[in-house]
Amino acid sequence: MGDHLLEVQDLSVTFHTVRGPVHAVRDVSWHLDRGEVLAILGESGSGKSVSASAVMDLIDIPPGEISSGRILFEGRDLLTMSRDERRMINGKRIAMIFQDPLSHLNPVYSVGWQIEETMVIHGTSRSEARAETVRLLRKVGIPDPEGAAKKYPHQFSGGQRQRLMIAMALALRPDVLIADEPTTALDVTVQAQILALLEELQTETGMGLLIITHDLGVVAEMAHRVVVMNGGQIVETGSAAQVYHTPQHPYTQKLIAAAPGQGDMSLGVAEQEPLLRLTDVKKNYGDFAALKGISFDLLAGETLAVVGESGSGKSTMAKVLLRLEEASGGKAEYEGRDLFALSPAELFEMRRDIQMVFQDPTQSLNPGMSVYDLISEAWVIHREILSKDKWKARVAELLEQVGLQAEHMHRYPHQFSGGQRQRIAIARALALEPRIIVCDEAVSALDVSIQAQVIELLDSLRQELGLSYIFIAHDLPVVRDFADRVIVMQGGEIVEQGSVRQIFEAPRMRYTQELLAASLNPDPEVQAARRVKRLEMAQ
Structure with a gap:
């Protein structure tokens, strides 16, 4: 019974709601040994974080209830300990780091x-x-x-x-460290640094490390063993290599198939006169130059990816382009007209043609407005697009176009999953019939299969409607699958740009090479080779 450092046996957790009981975790068993890295892999709602919260005594009771099972730490059941005994273990012997540190730091x-x-x-x-x-x-x-x-x-x-x-x-030098999505939404190089730090500290202290993640790349980089969860149950266990190369359960197979970076790379779109041309665009905040004179073209029907670390100027470029902030210099020509020189009335008209989809739909969708109100608001502002008697039919059409149902128009944002909310945000952008959509980290926080669905949706809309995308992202495998061309930014400058094939197969600049080396691959064997390359580049 005391063979493992931490052992969860037949754990079940139920949440009692007004709509009845929700069985978040059902008969889950796993163990963690000293010096081992165990990954619990699964998407939102799989129960992976709930089981870890039970270990840390972080489940609100009520409405939560641990309905069965044992949690053994060095052979002693945490669930039968007194509050004082548990308090001496939590933090000191078993510690936890969370996905969003800003919400957990006072x-x-x-x-x-x-x-x-x-x-x-x-x-x-x-x-x-x-x-x-x-x-x-x-x-x-x-x-x-x-x-x-x-x-x-x-x-x-x-x-x-x-x-x-x-x-x-x-x-307090814990024996067990639980890391709940510790690198989600971080830049690839920062993600690599955090994972390397965790590995170094784990090797140094001999602690058991439990990583909760939806990222197959994190599993490939870190895990000795993997537990795959779906619908509150464990559907598969094994080594990282076994689970990736010979998955047994259909859910695991679906996760691996949805992992980005495995498809064919784009051959690009036909050469033509640019739809949008940025020339020597600058943006200064006092003495700080956020954009140092960037220039690029966007072609009709093209997806142009913009990659780089936080602070590289990616999002500033998007805000300046949309005139959410004013440029300090340069030109942005759209169909021959300089967007930076437009009058307020001309800018109002232009906003129909260039729309934006943000990273977090929870913040970009007004929680007090129904889906119908959110989408039709575009026609309240631009009355010339559609007469009011046609709004309901058009909202239904847009929802179906993004893979939702017409009756969803009567619901509110909180009644949808993250992936569904992002689809609503896309439908809202499409309501103005734009020619260009700027996607600012639009899929970075989504589960891998939902991410794949949204990317597939964006690609089908591009082909159907002839859209062009400026796709700002830090997830390089997604960029590899989705983009036609890539711009690499660092410190407010474009350091390299080229076709997706040229950037991924023959990057010229060291910074680009370092970004690619830091990117995680879901295949443990490929990831092991990348790790060696990273070490060589660091020497």
């Missing part, structure tokens, strides 16, 4: 105080905790750890905040 306390407090409540003196905090910040790669300890969470980048969470979790 914005009104310095990060140093928060890390110190983790140790102080478990008996460490404040002075010892302060010294250990500086050591931990240095260990996880935070620059100027003494100064950083005095700063607040909002003063750090996303990758740095994740490092802070890791420092906090490691403060």
